[in-house]
Amino acid sequence: GSFRVMGISELSFNDFDPLIMMVYDTKLITVSAKSPYKKIEDLIEDIKARPGKVRMSYSGPGASGHIQGLLLKKVGLDVALIPFGGGNEAMLALLGGQVEFTSSNTAPTLGYIASGDVRVLAVWSDKPVDAFPGVPPITDVLPELKRYFPLEFPNCLLVKKGTPEDVKEVLLKAAKAAVSDPQWIDFVKKVHYVTMHHLEGGAVLDYWRHWESVVSWLLYEAGVAKHSPEKFGIPKP
Known part of the structure; x- marks a missing residue:
């Protein structure tokens, strides 16, 4: 998300197809x-x-x-x-x-x-955490x-942009099965992760675009980022 403005990588979330949002560590x-x-x-x-x-x-x-x-x-x-x-x-x-x-x-x-x-x-x-x-x-x-949220740092599954739809369907089905598995659920509870697997596909991308906007402009205005977000067409939050 912030790699482009920090000069770390030219890749962004636009270079991937999102499958599913998994969890975040509060x-x-x-x-x-x-x-x-x-x-x-x-x-x-x-x-x-x-x-x-x-x-x-x-x-x-x-x-x-x-x-x-x-x-x-x-x-x-x-x-x-x-x-x-x-x-x-x-x-x-x-x-x-x-x-x-x-x-x-x-x-x-x-x-x-x-x-x-x-x-x-x-x-x-921006909401209570059960743990x-x-x-x-x-x-x-x-x-x-509040205007900056949601701004958690979640883990999600992505694939290379252009991955065939049938391949993505298989992976998404497997991911849904994994996050429904009792062993996974027990692990998530043990480490107090918060689940986000209700977000799929385009909703994941929307989340990350908001996140990239907030974070990129914060870093740039603080003098930390190497490049202006404007260079990459990242709007102000």
Whole structure:
């Protein structure tokens, strides 16, 4: 989605035929268990009180955490964005007190939640997530973010554009069977993935076009992207 503006690849979702949206790993706004922030409002109030001082770790330019940090800036929260080499390093920075909060994926955070080392203040979503009862969606406290959603980072199955229809039908049938399999459903529940396999074909492409628009323009306006989205005909969100 952001590869073209970042100068990583000339490929886009237009070069593929989407089959089905599978799942996404919810991003979490996470603080250390030792943090004075007990709820998301505490964190937001501190960011407003100390602009440019409250630090957020993320896993490098263009990564999902970076996008979320830029969106916070977009709605007037002057967060100090601190890049690290990956999600694990960003989490370790949180646990080591180098930053005040991070935006982490659910699956690798579960162990830290179970051990009591971290506290989840909000889910990066515009709706509640069943796996985190009582934890508010970020749009509940920052409703101005609603216009950018849906903005999850889902996994989906794609094939090369021009793949014969009969081949796509076979693959789609197999994919539907897979996401209905009890073993798959149990796995998804275990790692707290959110299912999205109701989206197929053109609906998947529509989702990614919206995602590409939001993310590409955020990165470009932040001075991170190498190319303007206009070069690729990507409209502003």
